[in-house]
Amino acid sequence: MQARDFPPTLWLPIATFGSALCGALFLTASRMPLGWGLLALGLYFLWLWYRRMRSALASLKAIKAYGEADWNDLPRIWSSLEQENIALKEQAYREDQLRHSILTNLNVGIVLLGSLRQIVTFNPAAQRLLGSSSRVLFKGTATDLLNDPESLGMMDKAFNGDTSAWSRDRAGRILSFYAVPLSIKTDASAADLGILLAIQDITQQEALEQTRQKFISNASHELKTPVTSIRVAAENLMDDGWIPPEGEGNIKIILRNVDRMTLLLNDISELSRIETGALKLEFISIALEAFLKDVIDNASPLAKYKNVEMSLEIEPCLMDRNFVSDPLRLNQLLENLLSNAIKFSPEKSTVLLSVRLENQWIVFSVRDNGPGISPKDSNRIFERFYRTQTARGVPGTGLGLAIVKHLSRIMGGEVNFESIPCRETTFFVRLPWETPKG
Numbered sequence: 001m002q003a004r005d006f007p008p009t010l011w012l013p014i015a016t017f018g019s020a021l022c023g024a025l026f027l028t029a030s031r032m033p034l035g036w037g038l039l040a041l042g043l044y045f046l047w048l049w050y051r052r053m054r055s056a057l058a059s060l061k062a063i064k065a066y067g068e069a070d071w072n073d074l075p076r077i078w079s080s081l082e083q084e085n086i087a088l089k090e091q092a093y094r095e096d097q098l099r100h101s102i103l104t105n106l107n108v109g110i111v112l113l114g115s116l117r118q119i120v121t122f123n124p125a126a127q128r129l130l131g132s133s134s135r136v137l138f139k140g141t142a143t144d145l146l147n148d149p150e151s152l153g154m155m156d157k158a159f160n161g162d163t164s165a166w167s168r169d170r171a172g173r174i175l176s177f178y179a180v181p182l183s184i185k186t187d188a189s190a191a192d193l194g195i196l197l198a199i200q201d202i203t204q205q206e207a208l209e210q211t212r213q214k215f216i217s218n219a220s221h222e223l224k225t226p227v228t229s230i231r232v233a234a235e236n237l238m239d240d241g242w243i244p245p246e247g248e249g250n251i252k253i254i255l256r257n258v259d260r261m262t263l264l265l266n267d268i269s270e271l272s273r274i275e276t277g278a279l280k281l282e283f284i285s286i287a288l289e290a291f292l293k294d295v296i297d298n299a300s301p302l303a304k305y306k307n308v309e310m311s312l313e314i315e316p317c318l319m320d321r322n323f324v325s326d327p328l329r330l331n332q333l334l335e336n337l338l339s340n341a342i343k344f345s346p347e348k349s350t351v352l353l354s355v356r357l358e359n360q361w362i363v364f365s366v367r368d369n370g371p372g373i374s375p376k377d378s379n380r381i382f383e384r385f386y387r388t389q390t391a392r393g394v395p396g397t398g399l400g401l402a403i404v405k406h407l408s409r410i411m412g413g414e415v416n417f418e419s420i421p422c423r424e425t426t427f428f429v430r431l432p433w434e435t436p437k438g
């Protein structure tokens with residue numbers, strides 16, 4: 001870099017030098033105010049000059065850092081910028097092509113909806129699965145795609161920020177929909193909240209699932225009779241005194257395992273009845289307080305056996321109130337939660353069953369002071385047959401919570417839990433206060 005390359009204007013150093021010189025001359029001629037004034041002006045010009053020089057140096061540094069260039073090198077800088085621009089454009093083009101080819105070849109239908117519920121983009125699989133015309137897909141909105149109340153409600157949920165999933169029969173196929181909220185930037189304006197709709201044809205999986213459910217239902221049903229026969233035969237052997245005292249231990253093992261199998265078969269067939277829709281709910285009006293006291297009474301023998309206290313808490317506004325539900329299923333649901341709570345409770349602790357109203361929901365909760373559920377297990381405990389490490393040595397089938405989950409769902413509600421490991425666990429079952437129609 002050479003001195004002549006500095007661009008800052010020359011008038012600043014000249015003005016600085018001139019003002020300072022004139023100021024000094026006036027001072028020597030005893031013209032004090034004018035002399036000092038000119039000197040101050042000189043200082044001001046000097047400061048301005050310093051600032052200009054500093055910013056010029058910064059610009060030069062930036063340019064040098066860019067390509068070790070000097071002023072004579074501008075054409076080279078320009079061409080390298082141009083090349084970089086071309087490379088960026090090529091990269092954008094490649095990414096666009098990649099996105100396009102992924103969307104085109106994907107078997108899953110993808111539709112992007114903007115915040116005004118307009119269709120922003122879609123892929124061929126979406127068009128094929130939905131059977132919508134191109135006119136609808138290019139110009140339409142969410143309602144043109146799916147206009148049944150459930151789908152609209154689920155899409156609303158996603159537009160409000162919650163992921164949602166549902167399935168629908170459409171032209172003889174079963175389609176599963178998955179709506180994910182996301183930010184869509186359609187132009188230079190701020191990003192809008194839209195949704196990405198993923199659509200999959202699950203007709204085949206559903207057929208397989210039905211075959212699986214039928215098989216489980218038949219197998220568990222068929223196994224019940226031989227298991228009962230084994231129990232009766234083993235009991236007879238004991239009662240008739242045919243077994244020598246040294247053999248009794250083995251008969252007891254048979255009986256214990258037959259009981260476990262019966263429990264398992266009952267749970268499996270119950271779950272399959274719920275899953276296949278064979279279980280029909282029968283809603284009646286239930287006196288809430290009396291019903292819950294019965295539930296507690298039924299759980300008391302197990303609680304006594306485990307030396308655990310039972311407690312019931314009913315929100316005052318629910319005292320003497322009736323609740324429309326299926327008492328058999330509600331009892332089954334709470335019984336499962338209570339028996340878990342008791343099973344996992346330490347001696348002399350208390351299991352609390354409480355009920356309260358929360359907007360349009362009635363919330364049943366079961367709290368215990370057991371080992372809790374660790375975060376790593378929290379996503380899995382509602383799976384069939386999943387049991388945590390802490391359940392080792394505790395009797396159970398691993399199906400109770402799966403039954404609770406399905407029962408809550410068919411009753412129009414949901415189940416979830418909160419837990420502090422090593423301290424407590426509370427399961428919540430939320431059911432609609434108003435009975436679901438149909």
Ligand code: ADP
Nearest residue numbers: 340341344381387388391396397398399400401
């Ligand atoms: P199980 O017959 O084993 O109780 P569940 O399906 O009812 O089967 O429960 C699944 C697993 O969830 C249990 O084995 C246990 O590991 C865990 N679990 C359920 N309830 C509790 C609880 N109140 N405290 C701690 N762990 C629990």
